[in-house]
Amino acid sequence: MQSQTAMNTFVKETGGWVAAQLEACTRCGMCAEACHFYQGTGNPEYTPVWKVELLRRAYEQRFSPFGKLKVALGISKPITDEDLQHWSTIIYEACTVCNKCALVCPMGIDLGTLIHDVRAATAEAGVVPADLMAAVNKQVEEGSPLGVTDDVFESRLEFVQDEWEVDLPIDKQGAETLVVFSSIEIMKFPANLAAIARILNAAGENWTLSTKAREVVNFGFYEGSHEHTKLFLSRVFEGAKELGVKRIVVTECGHAYDAMRWTSYNLMEVPKGIEITHIVALMGDYVRTGRIKLKKGAYNNGTITFHDACKIQRKGGHIKEPREILGVLAPESFKEMTPNREEAVCCGGGGGVIAIKEADPIRYAAFQLKINQMTAVGAKTVAMSCSNCRLQFLDGIQHFKYDVKVRGLAEMVAEALEEE
Ligand code: SF4
Ligand code: SF4
Incomplete structure (x- = not known):
């Protein structure tokens, strides 16, 4: 029975930390307004608090004496297969695991992590939206949710090298830095590959791509399956180990960054001596230390704003770097949306939501908040450092027929390099 499998997972996931988090909730409802x-x-x-209701119910029924009494009196209902089906739509279609809710909770409850625990149970029980699961299975079987097989990877790299006349080192033994793109960049934003290559080459970085670690996106992490998350992470780590690199740079993908940088350490043996960082951190460092020089004011024509990605800025803390870069590129035309930085509103497309067709209406409803924010500052251009956000912005503005240029920050930096 699916509900029994889920219940077992809930029980397994519920250690002291989860119990303390669930007990701390005062039902104040403050997290509601934080959710886009x-x-x-x-x-x-x-x-947000309703999204963790099944986990709370499981905890109460199995671990609290009062909960056990409620079960005995028939007041607390057992979790059913129908409950699982219902919550599956809520936690996958209406949650990007952006964790803004945790930021506002006065009790410090890490709701995003608890929602991820609920996903772990639904994943274990096999109650995951079909579109999302199809992408997971494709990544298991072909190595990529968007079909980036060995052959496709090779031909995409050839295309990028020819189209933008840029050198893309591959499987270079002795390289210090392994760069791993997301499948969205490889298939939908190939100019990002060229842009990042130009930045790294301009900085004199000793870097490489890897055929084994050819993409970083992790649909197992969206699904909530520890097994799949580990499998996809291990492909990247194996590639890094094989090449003997000292650093892995995750490019413009927020969830992949979370999976590699933090989640990996809680799930598996991560190879020692390898630093994991994000391309926005590296670009910020290059600009700060003068390893690359940018044309000052290159984007001073028309208001430009920055969308903070939940996993890169709120969780990753890379808040200063894009602002320092935009301070050079657009000192007169950069304007912040409100709220911004760690308090920024999620775009609504992360966490696997954009991959689920049934989620489209609520995904657009959530994106309306970004439209309102961009309108308030009169944005002509919106920049970001996550290609999943970029996909959501492109789709969202098309849906609302909204006129704004959507740009990846790395592409803007590459275009403004002084050397070229
Ligand atoms: S804000 Fe925190 S304490 Fe209040 S309902 Fe939400 S999770 Fe519970
Ligand atoms: S979408 Fe973000 S704010 Fe809403 S419940 Fe999920 S983690 Fe919390």
């Missing part, structure tokens, strides 16, 4: 899906739709089932 709740704000965009007004649906009370999209409040």
Whole structure:
């Protein structure tokens, strides 16, 4: 029975930390207004605290004496297969695991992590939206959710090298830095590969790509499956070990960065002596230390704003770097949306949501918040450092027929390199 499998997973996931988090909730409801899906739709089932309700119920029924009494009296209902199906739509379609809710919770409850625990149970029980699961299976079987097989990878690299006349080192033994792109960049934004290569080459970086670690996206992490998350992470780590690199640079993908940089250490043996960082951190460092020089004011024509990605800026803390870069590129035309930095509103497309067709209406409802923010500053261009956000912005502005240029920060930096 699916519900029994989920219940077993809930019990397994519920250690002292989870118990303390669940016990701490005062039901104040403050997290509701932090959630862009709740704000965009007004649906009370999209409040963060409701998303963890199954985990709370499982904890209460199995671990608290009062909960056991409620079960005995028939007041607390057992979790059913129907409950799982229902919550599956809520936690996958109406949650990007952006963790803004945790930021506002007065009790310091890490709701994003708890929601991820609920996903772990639904994944274990096999109750995952079909579109998302199809992408996971494709990544298991072909090595990529977007079909970046060995052959496709090779032909995409050839295309990028020919189109942008840029050198892309591959499987270079002795390189210090391994760069791993997301499949979205490889298939939909190939100019990003060229841009990042030009930046690294201009900085004199000793870097490489890897055929084994050819992409960093992790649909197992979206699914909540520890097994799949580990499998996809291990492909990257194996590639890094094989080449003997000292650093892995995750390019413009937020969830992949979270999976590699933090989640990996809680799931598996991560090879020692390898630093994991994000391309925005590296670009910030290059600009700060003068390893690359940018044309000052290259984007001073028309208001430009920056969208903070939840996993790169809020969780990753890379808040200063894009602002320092934009301070050079657009000192007169850069304007912040409100709220911004760690308090920024999620775009609504992360966490696997954009891959689920059924989620489209609420994904657009959530994106309306970004439209409002861009309108308030009169943005002509919006920059970002996550290609999943970029996909959501491109789709969102098309849906709303909204006129704004959507740019990846790395491409803007590459275009403004002084050397070229
Ligand atoms: S803000 Fe925190 S304490 Fe209040 S309902 Fe949400 S999770 Fe519970
Ligand atoms: S993690 Fe983000 S999307 Fe999920 S409930 Fe919290 S605020 Fe909403």
